[in-house]
Amino acid sequence: MATTPSQTVGPFFAIELPYDNGRYVVPDGTPGAIWLTGRVLDGAGEPVPDALVESWQADPAGAFGGDFRGFGRSGTDADGRWAILTLKPGTITAHPVRRGHDETPQAPHVDLVVFARGLLRQVVTRLYFADEGQANAADPVLGGLDEQARATLVAARVDDGYELDIHLQGPHETTFFAV
Amino acid sequence: MTDTARRASGLVAATFRPDPEGTHPPLDYAGYKSTALRHPSRPLVPLPQMLTETTAPVFGEDRVTAADADLTRQHEGEPQGERIIVYGRVLEDDGRPVPNTLVEIWQANAAGRYRHAGDQHPAPLDPHFSGGGRCLTDAQGRFRFVTIKPGAYPWGNHHNAWRPAHIHFSVFGRAFLQRLVTQMYFPGDPLFFQDPIFNSVADPAARERMICRFDLEQTQPEWALAYQFDIVLRGAEATPMEDH
Numbered sequence: 001m002a003t004t005p006s007q008t009v010g011p012f013f014a015i016e017l018p019y020d021n022g023r024y025v026v027p028d029g030t031p032g033a034i035w036l037t038g039r040v041l042d043g044a045g046e047p048v049p050d051a052l053v054e055s056w057q058a059d060p061a062g063a064f065g066g067d068f069r070g071f072g073r074s075g076t077d078a079d080g081r082w083a084i085l086t087l088k089p090g091t092i093t094a095h096p097v098r099r100g101h102d103e104t105p106q107a108p109h110v111d112l113v114v115f116a117r118g119l120l121r122q123v124v125t126r127l128y129f130a131d132e133g134q135a136n137a138a139d140p141v142l143g144g145l146d147e148q149a150r151a152t153l154v155a156a157r158v159d160d161g162y163e164l165d166i167h168l169q170g171p172h173e174t175t176f177f178a179v
Numbered sequence: 180m181t182d183t184a185r186r187a188s189g190l191v192a193a194t195f196r197p198d199p200e201g202t203h204p205p206l207d208y209a210g211y212k213s214t215a216l217r218h219p220s221r222p223l224v225p226l227p228q229m230l231t232e233t234t235a236p237v238f239g240e241d242r243v244t245a246a247d248a249d250l251t252r253q254h255e256g257e258p259q260g261e262r263i264i265v266y267g268r269v270l271e272d273d274g275r276p277v278p279n280t281l282v283e284i285w286q287a288n289a290a291g292r293y294r295h296a297g298d299q300h301p302a303p304l305d306p307h308f309s310g311g312g313r314c315l316t317d318a319q320g321r322f323r324f325v326t327i328k329p330g331a332y333p334w335g336n337h338h339n340a341w342r343p344a345h346i347h348f349s350v351f352g353r354a355f356l357q358r359l360v361t362q363m364y365f366p367g368d369p370l371f372f373q374d375p376i377f378n379s380v381a382d383p384a385a386r387e388r389m390i391c392r393f394d395l396e397q398t399q400p401e402w403a404l405a406y407q408f409d410i411v412l413r414g415a416e417a418t419p420m421e422d423h
Contacts, residue, residue: 001270001271001272001273001274001409001411002199002202002272002384002385002388002411003198003202003203003272003385003388003411003412003413004359004361004388004389004409004410004411004412005202005203005204005361005380005385005386005388005389006203006204006359006360006361007204007347007360007361007362007376007377007379007380007389008211008213008360008362008376009347009349009360010347010362011295011297011298012285012287012293012295012297012298012347013285013347013349014295015285015293015294015295015309015310015311016283016284016285016310016311016312016313016347016349017283017285017349019242021241021242042216042217043215043216043217043220044216046216048217050297054358056231056234056235056236056355057231058230058231064230064231064234065234069236070236071236092229092230092231106229106230106231109231110231111231111232111355113355113358115360116217117213117217118211118213118214118215118216118217118218119206119214119217119218120203120204120205120206120208120211120214120376120379121203121204121206121360122358122360123206123219124226124356126226126231140227141226141227141229144224145224149224168216168217168218168219169216169217169218169219169220170220173219173220173221174219175221175224176219176221176223176224177223177224177225177226178223178224178225178226179226179228179232179356
C-alpha cells in the first residue's frame with residue numbers, strides 16, 4: 001500500500017483542531033510548569049496568524065510512554081504567537097531499539113511541527129533550551145549544524161518559561177528537518 | 180551522515196521508510212500563492228529518527244466522546260444537505276492497522292461555507308452544522324463518521340478558482356513522524372483539473388489516493404450514501420539492529 005499524500009491544513013482548521021486543553025500539556029498551576037512561546041513569522045517578517053503549532057516531548061526524566069501527556073497544540077493569534085504550558089523535558093539517554101546500550105545522550109528538546117495555510121505539508125523543527133549549554137554542546141543533532149542553524153533552535157529563558165520565534169522563511173529562517 | 184556513521188553514533192532507531200518522491204507536495208509550489216512567503220527556502224536538514232520522532236501521543240476519552248463522530252447530531256435540528264457516511268481505516272504501508280489513534284475532521288457545510296470568521300463566501304451558514312468531528316480508531320484501525328457532503332467553494336488563489344468538495348483529515352499514528360494532515364476528495368469531481376492544492380501532489384497515482392470510493396454496500400437504504408477512505412501512513416522498516 002502506498003502512503004496518503006499530505007495537503008495543507010488550510011485557513012479554517014480552527015473549526016476543529018485547537019481545543020480548550022490543547023495548550024496545556026500540564027494543568028495550569030502544576031509545579032515547575034513553563035510556558036513555551038514564540039511567534040510564527042513569514043518570509044516578510046510578518047506574523048502568521050493562522051498557523052498551528054504542535055509539540056511532542058519526553059517527560060522531565062527523559063522518558064516516553066508514562067502518564068505525562070507530552071503533546072501540546074496551540075493556534076497562533078493575530079501577532080502570530082503560540083504558547084504551550086508544559087514541563088521541561090529531561091535528557092534522553094534511552095534508545096528505542098537497543099535499550100540499555102550506551103547511547104549518545106540527547107539534550108532536552110521538544111519536537112515542534114507547524115501547520116498553516118500555505119504549507120502543503122507540516123514543517124518539523126526542534127526547540128532546545130538556552131540554559132542547557134553543556135548538554136546542547138554534546139547533542140548529536142545540534143552538533144551536526146553550523147552556528148547560525150543551531151541558534152534558530154535554541155529558546156531563550158524568559159520570566160515564565162522559554163521563547164523561540166519560528167521563521168518559516170527569510171534571513172532568520174528556522175532550521176527545519178527532514179525526518 | 181551515512182548510515183554507518185549513524186549506527187556508530189547510536190542514533191539508529193526503528194526507522195520509518197521515506198515516502199517515494201512525488202507522494203507529498205513540495206513546500207514551494209507556485210500554483211498555490213500562499214506558499215510564496217511561507218515555504219522554507221533552505222534545504223531541510225536530515226534528522227535521524229530518534230525517540231522523539233518515533234513515539235507519539237496517546238489520546239483518550241478526554242478528547243473524544245462517541246457523539247463526536249456524528250456531525251449531523253451536534254445541534255437541535257438536522258443540517259441541510261446530503262447525509263453521508265465516511266468510513267475507513269488508518270493503516271501503515273504494510274497493511275498493519277493503526278489502532279486507537281486520533282482522527283479529526285473539519286469541513287464546509289453543504290453550501291460550501293465554513294463556520295469560521297475568515298470565510299466570507301456569500302453562502303448561508305447552517306445553524307445545525309458546525310463542521311468538526313473526531314474519533315479514535317478501533318483495534319482494527321477503523322473509523323466512521325456521519326456527516327453532510329460539503330459543497331465546493333470559491334477562493335482567491337486565481338481568477339475563478341474553486342476548491343473541489345473535500346473533508347480535511349488529521350491523523351496521528353504511532354510515531355510523531357507519521358503525523359499526517361490531508362484532504363479527502365470525492366470521486367469524479369469536475370474541479371480537480373484547476374485546483375492547485377490537489378495538483379500539488381506530483382504523482383497522479385498518489386492524487387488518486389486522496390479520493391474516496393463510493394460504496395453501495397455500506398450505503399444505508401433510505402438514509403445515507405457511504406464513502407470509503409483508507410488513510411495509509413509511512414511504515415517502519417524491519418529492525419535489523421534489534422538485539423536477539
